[in-house]
Amino acid sequence: MNNSRLGPLFLCGFRPFFLAATLTALLAMLGWGAFLRLGLPLPSVSGGPMIWHAHEMIFGFGVAALIGFLVTAAPELTDTPPLRTEPVVLLLALWLLARLGYLVGGLGQWLTAAAEITLLALLSTLIAPRLWRDPERRHLAFLWAVLLLTGITIGFHVDALRGAYPMRWLLAASGVFMTLIVLAMSRVAMRIVNDELSRLQRHDTEYLSRPPRRNLAIFCISAYTLAELIAPLHPVSGWLALAAAAAMLNLTNDWHIGRALFQRWIFMLYVIYWLIKLGYLAMGLTILTGMGHISAGRHLLLMGGLGGAAFIVMNIAGRIHVGLELERRHWLPLAMGLLVLATLLRAAAMQPSMPYLATITAAILAWLAAFGLLLTFLAPLWLKPRPDDQQGCAGPKT
Numbered sequence: 001m002n003n004s005r006l007g008p009l010f011l012c013g014f015r016p017f018f019l020a021a022t023l024t025a026l027l028a029m030l031g032w033g034a035f036l037r038l039g040l041p042l043p044s045v046s047g048g049p050m051i052w053h054a055h056e057m058i059f060g061f062g063v064a065a066l067i068g069f070l071v072t073a074a075p076e077l078t079d080t081p082p083l084r085t086e087p088v089v090l091l092l093a094l095w096l097l098a099r100l101g102y103l104v105g106g107l108g109q110w111l112t113a114a115a116e117i118t119l120l121a122l123l124s125t126l127i128a129p130r131l132w133r134d135p136e137r138r139h140l141a142f143l144w145a146v147l148l149l150t151g152i153t154i155g156f157h158v159d160a161l162r163g164a165y166p167m168r169w170l171l172a173a174s175g176v177f178m179t180l181i182v183l184a185m186s187r188v189a190m191r192i193v194n195d196e197l198s199r200l201q202r203h204d205t206e207y208l209s210r211p212p213r214r215n216l217a218i219f220c221i222s223a224y225t226l227a228e229l230i231a232p233l234h235p236v237s238g239w240l241a242l243a244a245a246a247a248m249l250n251l252t253n254d255w256h257i258g259r260a261l262f263q264r265w266i267f268m269l270y271v272i273y274w275l276i277k278l279g280y281l282a283m284g285l286t287i288l289t290g291m292g293h294i295s296a297g298r299h300l301l302l303m304g305g306l307g308g309a310a311f312i313v314m315n316i317a318g319r320i321h322v323g324l325e326l327e328r329r330h331w332l333p334l335a336m337g338l339l340v341l342a343t344l345l346r347a348a349a350m351q352p353s354m355p356y357l358a359t360i361t362a363a364i365l366a367w368l369a370a371f372g373l374l375l376t377f378l379a380p381l382w383l384k385p386r387p388d389d390q391q392g393c394a395g396p397k398t
Contacts, residue, residue, distance in 0.1 A: 008385045012321050012393035013088045015382040017068030018314045020095060021061050022379065025307070025371040028056040033364040036357065043105035046160040047167065052102065054170045057302065059116060059153070060099055062177055065310035067091055067123055069184060070142060072317055072393055074127040077187070078134045082392050087126055094119040113157035120150040141183050141218075149176045168229055174302055175225025178276060179218045181309045182251070185269060186214050188316060192326075193266050197257070205257045213254060217247040224280065233294070238287030241280045241297075248277035265326060268312055268336050275304030275343060282347070293350035303367065304343035311339055311374060320395050322381050323388040335373040342366035 009015050032053045034040040042049045071091070075082045094115045101112030124146050131143050156169035186209035193207040224240040231237065255261060255270050279300030286292045319327060345363035348354050388397050 008383060010085050010088060011386065013071030013083050014068040014317055014321060014393070016088065016092050017064045017071070017095070018318050019379055019382050020092070021064035021068060021310060021314065022371055022375050024056065024061040024064060024099075025310075026368060026375065028053070028060060029364055029367055029371075033361065033368075036364075037361060043103055043108075045102060045105045045109055046163060047165050051160070051166060051170070052105075054167070055102060055156075056099075058170055058173050058177070058306075059156075060102075062173075062306055062310070063116075063119070063149075064095060065314065066146075066177075066180065067095070067119075069313055069317065070123065070127055070146070072321060073184075073187070074130045074139075074142070076393070077139050078130040080130045080133075083126060087122070091119060091122060091126075094122065109157075109160060113161060116153050117150065117157065120146060120153055124150065139187075142180070145176055145180050145183065149173060152176065168232060171232075171298075172225055172229045174298070174306070175221060175228070177306050178221045178225075178301060181272070181276065181305060182214055182217050182221070184313065185272065185309060188313060189269050192269065192316060193255075193257070196263055196265050197260055200260055200263065202258075202260050205260060207257055208254060210254055213247075213251045217244070217251045220244040220247040221280075233287055235288060238284045241284030241287065245277050245280035245284060248273055248280065252277070264333050268333070271336075271340065272305060272308045272312065275300050275308060275340070279305060296347040296350050299346040300343060303346055303363075304340065307343070307367070308336070308339055311336065311370065314374065314378065318378050318382065321393045323386045323390050323394070323396050324381070325396055327377075329377075331373050331377060335370045338366045338370040338373075342370065 009019070031040075031042060035042050035049055035053075042052050045052045045055070071083050071088060074080075098112045098115035098119065101108035101110070101115060104111075124143060127146070128143050131137070131139050134140075152169050152172045156166045156173070159166035159169060189207065190209050197205050197207065220240065220243045224237060224244045227234065227237040227240050252270065252273050255266075255273070257266075261267060261270060279297045281297070282292065282300060283294050283297030286294045286297060315327060315332060319325070342363045342365075345359055345366065349356055349359040349363065390397055
């Protein structure tokens with residue numbers, strides 16, 4: 001298939017999926033806000049409106065961002081050629097079919113089930129040979145995570161289609177995404193942080209993502225996710241959530257590089273770890289003490305961790321792989337600040353002293369403003385040719 005016939009959107013695999021993720025972040029959240037504030041109906045799906053909202057944010061927004069990252073990163077990490085256009089188009093078609101099925105609801109859920117399972121199976125098939133043939137097989141964890149996410153997707157749709165409440169599978173999927181964030185951020189940060197240190201002429205300082213700390217965080221997050229899947233809200237899961245928070249706190253020790261930590265790109269990456277850490281801490285304390293509401297911690301993980309990580313990665317890869325340097329304008333820290341504000345407001349909404357609907361509305365508006373800025377400044381780059389004479393997914397010309 002000739003790229004020129006499809007236009008710039010398919011010059012690199014991340015372009016259509018980052019655009020899809022951004023639009024989903026806006027449209028799905030608008031739909032949820034309209035349901036909460038105006039009572040507008042949502043599609044009729046098994047489990048009700050909450051399942052629709054969580055599903056579209058995790059399997060719609062989250063999976064689109066994940067695919068955009070992996071179809072671009074897998075060739076780069078393994079020094080193999082970029083994916084051809086045809087499989088990227090097929091992945092996008094399956095993702096769109098899944099969204100259509102869940103928008104229709106009812107029998108459309110069968111379409112979503114078939115499309116989402118096929119989508120993740122195809123993604124595994126596309127990245128597996130590249131990751132496996134890497135002589136050191138340093139990045140196979142991405143494949144295992146995608147395969148695990150595929151199994152969770154099957155579990156979700158089996159429960160949903162037989163009329164059981166499928167939320168436990170969405171919570172398990174959020175745990176897999178947390179491990180993927182730790183995996184991806186370690187790769188991204190090694191490059192971005194050290195490039196920023198070099199730009200600041202801090203040649204005496206180096207950021208290293210140490211595998212023992214990273215692996216401990218992944219193990220603790222995985223243990224909590226499994227415990228929650230088997231026995232939700234059991235005290236054991238509370239202690240495991242605190243262990244995950246402690247492991248994430250330990251992981252941030254790699255980031256203590258002096259004043260350079262407060263440089264915008266380094267600090268924005270660092271904040272993601274803190275939001276994940278606070279999420280597990282809040283959930284653990286809620287489970288063990290019975291005080292507060294567990295949704296506060298969950299939204300710290302999903303809005304702050306997943307939403308924030310996707311936002312940052314789309315800003316990094318979404319510029320570098322169209323041939324541009326990292327963003328230095330003021331809109332970016334403003335948008336990231338709005339995203340953090342949205343996360344904190346949503347986490348606070350369940351507190352008895354907070355006006356619930358007003359706080360959630362403010363959180364939704366801050367989220368929409370953050371991703372609206374991303375759409376405004378990045379979507380035009382993904383919809384037009386590269387500004388240099390490089391091809392496909394190549395980085396900026398040096």
